[in-house]
Amino acid sequence: KILAGEHKAHCRSKYKHYSHAGVLMQEYLQGTEYIVNSVIFNGEIKTTAMFKYDKRPYNGAGFVCFSKELMVPGDEPQLEEIVEYTEKVLKAVGFQNGAIHAEVMYTEDRGPVLVELNCRMHGGNGAWVHPANLCVGYDQVSVFMDVYLNGGKEMWHSIPARPVRALASCQQVKMRSHIEGTLKRVIP
Numbered sequence: 001k002i003l004a005g006e007h008k009a010h011c012r013s014k015y016k017h018y019s020h021a022g023v024l025m026q027e028y029l030q031g032t033e034y035i036v037n038s039v040i041f042n043g044e045i046k047t048t049a050m051f052k053y054d055k056r057p058y059n060g061a062g063f064v065c066f067s068k069e070l071m072v073p074g075d076e077p078q079l080e081e082i083v084e085y086t087e088k089v090l091k092a093v094g095f096q097n098g099a100i101h102a103e104v105m106y107t108e109d110r111g112p113v114l115v116e117l118n119c120r121m122h123g124g125n126g127a128w129v130h131p132a133n134l135c136v137g138y139d140q141v142s143v144f145m146d147v148y149l150n151g152g153k154e155m156w157h158s159i160p161a162r163p164v165r166a167l168a169s170c171q172q173v174k175m176r177s178h179i180e181g182t183l184k185r186v187i188p
Contacts, residue, residue, distance in 0.1 A: 026115075031107035033115065034079075035068065036086040037122045037140045038100040041147045045087050047162045048140040049122070049132045050079060051172075059178055068128075070135050070170035072163040078106050083162055085112040095119065099144045127172060135170040136163045 035051040051068040058064040073079040086102050101123070103116040121140055122128055132139040138159050146155040 029105040029107055029113055029115070031105045031113075033103060033105050034071070034082055035122065036083060036102040036104060038086070038090065038102070039140060039143045039147060040090065040095050040097055040100060041152050041156055043096050045090055045161070046143065046156070046159060047083050047086070048138065048143050048159075049128070049136060049163065050083070051128070052076075058176055064176065065174055066176060067171050067173045069172075070128075070132060070166060072136070072166050074165070078111075082106060082112045085114075089114055089117060093117065097147070099140055124172070131170040131172070135166045135168045137167060 033053040033055060035049075035053070036047060037049045037051075038045050038047045040046075050071045050073070052071050053065060054067040054069070055063040055065050058066075071079055073083055082104050086104060089102070090100060098119045099121045101116070101118050101120050102114070104112045105115050106112050121144070126141070129139045129141050133142065138155060143155055143159065146152055
């Protein structure tokens with residue numbers, strides 16, 4: 001943890017055991033964090049899913065993830081702004097083809113701010129794929145595989161640029177315990 005006001009010499013000595021060439025510092029942002037998953041095919045962007053994080057202080061840590069809720073742009077007024085912002089970032093970076101995972105913090109004073117952008121699928125060992133498919137009618141993996149294997153012939157032209165509505169509610173909940181120990185059995 002680097003505190004505000006630490007100078008370069010202190011940082012160099014504190015992190016000298018790392019073999020990397022430098023240390024990346026990121027500003028602290030206050031707001032709500034969102035995931036925006038997209039697929040890009042020949043420069044055309046389609047957002048396949050959005051998730052809203054529920055992160056809060058817990059057990060001495062400043063922010064711990066309790067859940068991720070699947071969202072569609074109409075669910076909250078700022079979601080359309082977040083999708084438009086993410087698409088502008090993708091165009092500025094110049095991605096033409098692939099699966100994209102972005103994380104955006106929505107702040108009161110600045111609106112959307114990019115936290116992460118990667119040419120990759122949404123992580124989590126694919127736990128979100130089936131629920132996203134049930135809730136939206138398609139998912140990032142299926143859309144990407146259609147584009148990669150079929151040139152977009154099966155799904156690409158039949159899905160909207162952004163999810164229009166959710167067919168069901170979807171939330172991935174992470175169980176947190178403040179008690180240390182081993183769970184030996186579940187009582188029915």
